Amino acid sequence: MKITFGTDFGCCFVDLGKTRVMAQVSSELVTPKESRPNEGIMFFNIELSPMASPAFEQGRQSELSVKLNRQLERCLRNSKCIDTESLCVVSGEKVWQIRVDVHMLNHDGNLMDAASIAAITALCHFRRPDVGIQGDEVTVFSPEERDPIPLSIYHMPISVSFAFFQQGTYLLVDPCEREERVMDGLLMIAMNKHREICSIQSSGGIMLLKEQVMRCSKIASIKVSEITELISKALENDKKARKAGERCGFAESMPQERITALKMDETPVEMTDVTEKANDIVHNADAPPQMVPSPVVPIPGVGQVGQGVQSTWGLEEDDEGEEEENDNSGEEQDEKVTRMEEEKLESREGDVVEISDSEEEEVVILNPEKVSKNTGYTSHHKGAAATQKRKRK
Amino acid sequence: MEVYGSSGVSLREFGCEQSLLSRPDGSASFIQGDTSVLAGVYGPAEVKVSKEIYDRATLEVLMQPKVGLPSVRERSQEQCVRETCEASLLLSLHPRSSLTLILQVLHDDGSLLSCSLNAACMALMDAGLPMSCLFCGVTCAIDTEGRIITDPTAAQEKESRALMTFAIDSKEHRVLMSATKGSFSVNELQQCIAVSQSASEKIFQFYRDSVRRRYSKTL
Numbered sequence: 001m002k003i004t005f006g007t008d009f010g011c012c013f014v015d016l017g018k019t020r021v022m023a024q025v026s027s028e029l030v031t032p033k034e035s036r037p038n039e040g041i042m043f044f045n046i047e048l049s050p051m052a053s054p055a056f057e058q059g060r061q062s063e064l065s066v067k068l069n070r071q072l073e074r075c076l077r078n079s080k081c082i083d084t085e086s087l088c089v090v091s092g093e094k095v096w097q098i099r100v101d102v103h104m105l106n107h108d109g110n111l112m113d114a115a116s117i118a119a120i121t122a123l124c125h126f127r128r129p130d131v132g133i134q135g136d137e138v139t140v141f142s143p144e145e146r147d148p149i150p151l152s153i154y155h156m157p158i159s160v161s162f163a164f165f166q167q168g169t170y171l172l173v174d175p176c177e178r179e180e181r182v183m184d185g186l187l188m189i190a191m192n193k194h195r196e197i198c199s200i201q202s203s204g205g206i207m208l209l210k211e212q213v214m215r216c217s218k219i220a221s222i223k224v225s226e227i228t229e230l231i232s233k234a235l236e237n238d239k240k241a242r243k244a245g246e247r248c249g250f251a252e253s254m255p256q257e258r259i260t261a262l263k264m265d266e267t268p269v270e271m272t273d274v275t276e277k278a279n280d281i282v283h284n285a286d287a288p289p290q291m292v293p294s295p296v297v298p299i300p301g302v303g304q305v306g307q308g309v310q311s312t313w314g315l316e317e318d319d320e321g322e323e324e325e326n327d328n329s330g331e332e333q334d335e336k337v338t339r340m341e342e343e344k345l346e347s348r349e350g351d352v353v354e355i356s357d358s359e360e361e362e363v364v365i366l367n368p369e370k371v372s373k374n375t376g377y378t379s380h381h382k383g384a385a386a387t388q389k390r391k392r393k
Numbered sequence: 394m395e396v397y398g399s400s401g402v403s404l405r406e407f408g409c410e411q412s413l414l415s416r417p418d419g420s421a422s423f424i425q426g427d428t429s430v431l432a433g434v435y436g437p438a439e440v441k442v443s444k445e446i447y448d449r450a451t452l453e454v455l456m457q458p459k460v461g462l463p464s465v466r467e468r469s470q471e472q473c474v475r476e477t478c479e480a481s482l483l484l485s486l487h488p489r490s491s492l493t494l495i496l497q498v499l500h501d502d503g504s505l506l507s508c509s510l511n512a513a514c515m516a517l518m519d520a521g522l523p524m525s526c527l528f529c530g531v532t533c534a535i536d537t538e539g540r541i542i543t544d545p546t547a548a549q550e551k552e553s554r555a556l557m558t559f560a561i562d563s564k565e566h567r568v569l570m571s572a573t574k575g576s577f578s579v580n581e582l583q584q585c586i587a588v589s590q591s592a593s594e595k596i597f598q599f600y601r602d603s604v605r606r607r608y609s610k611t612l
Contacts, residue, residue, distance in 0.1 A: 024460055050435075099460065262599070266404065
């Protein structure tokens with residue numbers, strides 16, 4: 001089992017065999033719950049990333065994810081391992097919300113144990129910003145102004161999983177993925193180093209005898225004390241390294257001796273001929289295409305870009321006539337286009353413009369200053385109809 | 394518009410590790426300074442009928458932020474990465490299959506999109522997926538004084554006037570994808586592209602060295 005820390009406080013990676021898990025703790029000031037105005041809020045989230053296994057899908061709340069989330073919450077929240085009252089800043093108004101995100105990176109079995117170790121280690125590693133209260137004023141200091149302070153943690157609950165085979169005859173601690181697939185049932189015991197059981201969960205429907213459960217809890221207590229040792233050592237090492245000013249983080253913890261890993265130092269980039277090259281390219285580039293007409297604001301709150309195409313919306317008799325016209329030649333189209341452009345030029349000056357040459361009864365000539373909302377709508381509407389007509393060709 | 398000599402423009406130190414996860418078909422972690430991204434690839438695998446394309450593989454890119462659920466920003470980054478990958482992968486060799494690329498942000502200290510692109514390319518190589526060319530990502534920032542900074546840190550990005558990320562291909566060093574933020578002139582854009590092209594040389598050399606080292610025992 002390996003525990004490494006990231007660059008910022010509250011980030012921790014746990015490798016349990018090949019199972020890899022990352023936990024990140026973050027804090028935010030929020031209003032507390034109505035029922036508990038002077039307690040902080042803890043929020044746990046286990047993300048089964050699709051990277052961990054091809055069976056995990058993004059966004060779907062699968063059974064496994066619900067189960068893991070629930071177990072982690074019971075293990076950490078209900079055991080009251082974190083002092084939530086110390087997270088209160090202004091009673092009833094502002095408290096700290098501590099959010100723990102656990103990401104599964106590789107699923108090789110026993111996600112629950114890895115997640116619980118990662119979560120509690122990240123919580124121990126996390127430092128929240130310091131807060132100063134002077135009468136009514138509350139100031140939150142940034143990490144540069146004042147050193148952030150750690151959370152107050154009473155004890156460290158760690159879960160240990162047991163897999164049972166053949167109706168309880170065989171017992172395996174910390175099953176790997178293949179063992180998990182063929183097991184009959186799973187027993188999860190969350191304990192702390194003071195030999196207090198924080199949570200027990202048995203799933204799979206196996207019937208266990210009292211002696212078996214007692215034996216498992218004894219094994220669990222030994223394992224938990226070993227794991228707690230390891231966590232404390234890792235935290236110590238990290239604290240020492242940070243004090244000594246060494247660079248910490250995932251980058252540093254990358255193993256150098258392996259051939260699958262390589263590092264390269266800071267390298268300068270050649271920039272000598274960059275200006276000439278750029279100037280050449282800009283010089284030889286084509287001129288940019290003609291721009292769209294700039295927007296016009298006829299009245300406040302209404303923006304209008306362009307005047308739309310000359311509408312060919314008309315009654316049914318006109319349809320056939322126009323289709324014939326269009327079938328004739330492209331020259332006519334060009335003429336039409338030039339006519340429309342001329343009209344556009346005229347209309348851009350904001351004069352009274354007749355936009356449609358339809359034979360509808362009342363040709364409404366709209367003044368852009370007065371009822372421009374309608375203008376905008378009709379020209380768009382007719383523009384859409386015009387494109388529809390062109391499609392039909 | 395100045396262009397700094399060699400003092401202001403450099404790439405932070407890189408690190409890369411391949412095949413670090415056992416479940417995905419290909420995985421790689423790429424580190425640029427303090428920014429690190431872990432990429433995992435599954436594929437070619439079975440695809441849902443609703444998503445299948447008759448003559449090509451369906452590429453899906455998922456970007457997971459460190460805190461919280463993926464939001465619109467992650468979606469737009471996913472799209473940038475997906476378009477780059479689709480341009481360089483030979484998708485028509487695996488019709489009606491799915492390729493899934495998952496990117497997990499381990500730490501963000503600037504140049505996140507280019508780090509993701511580099512991690513994606515190394516993971517695709519590790520998975521052995523056929524590609525027509527390799528690609529790499531380079532981020533350039535133009536600060537308030539008009540200087541070009543490559544591979545900016547988060548603090549530099551915040552103070553910059555414009556931020557551009559380019560994906561450059563390995564064969565002809567052309568731009569496969571560009572994502573920009575902020576305002577800049579056409580000249581500045583061309584200069585940044587030229588800088589990115591010369592920086593991509595270093596990155597491709599690093600890819601070659603990593604892969605050579607990795608297969609040094611078997612070849």
